[in-house]
Amino acid sequence: MSAYQPIPGYAALGGKASFERDGSSLRTVMLEYQGKSYRNFTDPEVDRAYEQNNTRLGWRMAEGALIASLLSMTNLVMHVKDLHMEIAAAFQAVTVDAFSNQPKHPLRRLLDAFISRSVQATNDNMRLLFDFHAADFSLAPLPHDEQLKLIDDAIKKNPLNLAEMDMERYGQIRHMDPAWSTREAITNTSRWGWRWHYRAVTVQRLIAKYVECFLEAEGMDEDTGPEVRQDFIKADSYLTNWWHSLVFHLPSLRRATEKSPSWSGSGSEASRSQLIRVLSTIMVWVSWIHEDVGHSAAAYVNNPIYTPMCVPEDGVGVPLRSWVFNAMAYRGFVFLHRSVLLDEPPAFWFDGNVESRKCFETFQDSLRSLGETDVAFSECDKNGFFSCVDRVETAAHGPCPHKPYVNLLRSKATFEWLRVPENPDCSLSLRGDSGAAQKETQVACALLLKGQPVGALMSTKPPKPVVAQDKNFQPVEVQSWVQASKGQPDLVIGLRGDPYYLLPGQDGGAIRNFALRAECTHLGCLANWNRVVNKFVCPCHGSEYDAQGSVIKGPAPKSLALAHVELTDSQKVRLSAWSEEDFRDGTEPWWA
Numbered sequence: 001m002s003a004y005q006p007i008p009g010y011a012a013l014g015g016k017a018s019f020e021r022d023g024s025s026l027r028t029v030m031l032e033y034q035g036k037s038y039r040n041f042t043d044p045e046v047d048r049a050y051e052q053n054n055t056r057l058g059w060r061m062a063e064g065a066l067i068a069s070l071l072s073m074t075n076l077v078m079h080v081k082d083l084h085m086e087i088a089a090a091f092q093a094v095t096v097d098a099f100s101n102q103p104k105h106p107l108r109r110l111l112d113a114f115i116s117r118s119v120q121a122t123n124d125n126m127r128l129l130f131d132f133h134a135a136d137f138s139l140a141p142l143p144h145d146e147q148l149k150l151i152d153d154a155i156k157k158n159p160l161n162l163a164e165m166d167m168e169r170y171g172q173i174r175h176m177d178p179a180w181s182t183r184e185a186i187t188n189t190s191r192w193g194w195r196w197h198y199r200a201v202t203v204q205r206l207i208a209k210y211v212e213c214f215l216e217a218e219g220m221d222e223d224t225g226p227e228v229r230q231d232f233i234k235a236d237s238y239l240t241n242w243w244h245s246l247v248f249h250l251p252s253l254r255r256a257t258e259k260s261p262s263w264s265g266s267g268s269e270a271s272r273s274q275l276i277r278v279l280s281t282i283m284v285w286v287s288w289i290h291e292d293v294g295h296s297a298a299a300y301v302n303n304p305i306y307t308p309m310c311v312p313e314d315g316v317g318v319p320l321r322s323w324v325f326n327a328m329a330y331r332g333f334v335f336l337h338r339s340v341l342l343d344e345p346p347a348f349w350f351d352g353n354v355e356s357r358k359c360f361e362t363f364q365d366s367l368r369s370l371g372e373t374d375v376a377f378s379e380c381d382k383n384g385f386f387s388c389v390d391r392v393e394t395a396a397h398g399p400c401p402h403k404p405y406v407n408l409l410r411s412k413a414t415f416e417w418l419r420v421p422e423n424p425d426c427s428l429s430l431r432g433d434s435g436a437a438q439k440e441t442q443v444a445c446a447l448l449l450k451g452q453p454v455g456a457l458m459s460t461k462p463p464k465p466v467v468a469q470d471k472n473f474q475p476v477e478v479q480s481w482v483q484a485s486k487g488q489p490d491l492v493i494g495l496r497g498d499p500y501y502l503l504p505g506q507d508g509g510a511i512r513n514f515a516l517r518a519e520c521t522h523l524g525c526l527a528n529w530n531r532v533v534n535k536f537v538c539p540c541h542g543s544e545y546d547a548q549g550s551v552i553k554g555p556a557p558k559s560l561a562l563a564h565v566e567l568t569d570s571q572k573v574r575l576s577a578w579s580e581e582d583f584r585d586g587t588e589p590w591w592a
Helices: 046-054 058-098 106-114 122-132 144-157 167-173 183-188 195-217 237-249 250-258 271-302 319-332 355-372 403-408 412-419 437-447 477-484
Strands: 015-024 025-033 037-038 490-493 500-504 514-517 528-530 535-537 551-553 562-567 571-576
Touching: 025 058, 037 058, 046 058, 046 490, 058 106, 058 122, 058 144, 058 271, 058 514, 106 237, 106 271, 122 403, 167 571, 183 195, 195 271, 195 355, 195 412, 237 250, 271 319, 477 490
Parallel strands: none
Antiparallel strands: 015 025, 025 037, 490 500, 500 514, 514 562, 528 535, 562 571
16 A cells, blocks of 8 residues: 555555454554554553644554555455446346346346446446546545556456355455354454454355245256256356356456356356355345445544544644545435345335245345344444444445535535645635635535535535537537437436436427436436337336336336426527426426
C-alpha cells in the first residue's frame, strides 16, 4: 500500500504488523510504519497525546495507518474488484442473458435471489466511483487514479481462482488449522477461533444443501450409479450455453477449469456435484461475504476513532470531510432496506413446485437458527464487524435509489469543499463554484451533523427537463434518430440519466409525444423491445408490456413510467416530467 500516493493531507498507507495468539484473542507484538518499528505499546507520551489532544503519535499513528490500509484494501480489492468487477457482474449478466428466452428454467429461478438486485448496476456504480470521483473518499484516502492503479495491480499480480475461493479450501490453502473454524473454537475462551471463516464456510454448506435439494426437486439430478456423470451440463441446451458463457466471461472460473478441473469441471462439461461447488462458492461470496465486507467498511462511519479509514497526515483528530462524505454514502443509499435472505420468497422462484419451496424454506430456517443459537452468528452487533443473519442481502450492490446523492456528487463544489481546511460548523468556503451547488453541499453538511439522511436532499423535486442523449452522450436530433431507429423504439439517456425509450411516430409523425422509462417495474431490470412480438419483454422474470408500456404480464405490478417528449427549436428531442394522469389507464402517475 505504501506504493500508492494518498490524497494530500492524509497519512500514507502501508506498513506491517505481527501478532501472536493470546487465549481467544490476537495480541499485537510488532508494528512497522514509515521505516520505524514499534514493540513497546505503553509509551506515556503517546498515550497522553491520544487521550488529551486526540493526536496519534508513534505506534498509535502506525496502528491507525495500518487499520486504514486494511479497510482500503477490503474496499478496493475484495469489495470492488473481487466482488463487483470480477464475480457479481459476470455472474448476473451471463445468467440473465443465457435464460432470457426461458426465465422459468429451474437454474434461472434458483439463481434469481442472488442476481436480481444487481443486474445492470455495476456500470452505474463504477461511473459513480470513478467518473464522478466518489471513490476518492468513500473507498480509500487515495485519489481515484491511484485506486484504479491499485486495482489493476491486484488483477495482474493476484488473479482470482474460484477454486481457491471455495470456503472448504480457503483455510487449507492458507495453512490455517481446520480446528480454528469450528463452533467449539469460537465458544472456547482459552483458544483462538477464526470467526469470519467459520461463519462463511457454515453458510456455504447451507447454500450447497439448498442448491442440491432444489436441483433434485426440479428433476435435475444425476443418474445414480458407480460413475459420476461429467456430461450433466450437456444434457440441457440452456444449461450448456450458460456454463460455456460463464466460463468465458468469469476469469476466476476459467482459471479453476484450467488449474483445478477436478473441483470445477472443464470449460465444456461438469458434473452435478461440481456445479453445486461452483454455485455455492459464487453465491456465498455475492451474498454473505459481500455483506460482511460491507459491514466492516461501514465501521468507519460508526466509529472513525477506533476503525479509521482516513488518518490525517499530522495525526490530529478525525478528518470531518472524509467522514461526512462516507456518512452521505452510507446514510443516503447503503443503509437502506433491500432484499435479504430471510425475506418471504416470491412464488415465481418455485413455479408451483412445493418441494422446491420447501428447500428454500429449510435453508432459511437453518440460517435463522444460526442467528438464534450460534454465538458466532448471534453476537453480530456485539463483537466485531460481523453482520446479523436477518440483514444479509441476497446479492452484491443494486442500483442507487437515491439519485439526489448522485446529483450531489456531480457538483464540483462538493469535492472542493471536501478538500478545504476543517470547517465543522458547515459555513463553507468554496472555490470555483457557488449558487445552488454550494447550497446543496451546505445543506448536506448540516443534515449530516444533525443525524439526518442526505437522501432528504431534493428527494421530492421533479426531474428537470433534459435534451435526450445517445449512447455516446451526444444530443439526439429527431431526423437522425428516425433514420437510426428504423421505425422501432430505441433507447436514449433521459431524465436523471435514466434509460428511456423514444417511440416512432404514428400517422406521419416522426416521434411519439411521450417516452417510456426502460426500467421494469418489478425489480428494475432493463425491459427489451422485441420487434417480433411488438412488446417490451423483461429478460429477468418475463414481464411484458405493450407498445405503449402498459403491463400485460407479471410479475411486474405497474406499467412503464412516462415522460413528455417535445422538440426544441433546433429539432433536438427534449424530455420532461410527466405529472398528469396516466392516459393509458386513467390513474395517477405512480412515478411522480
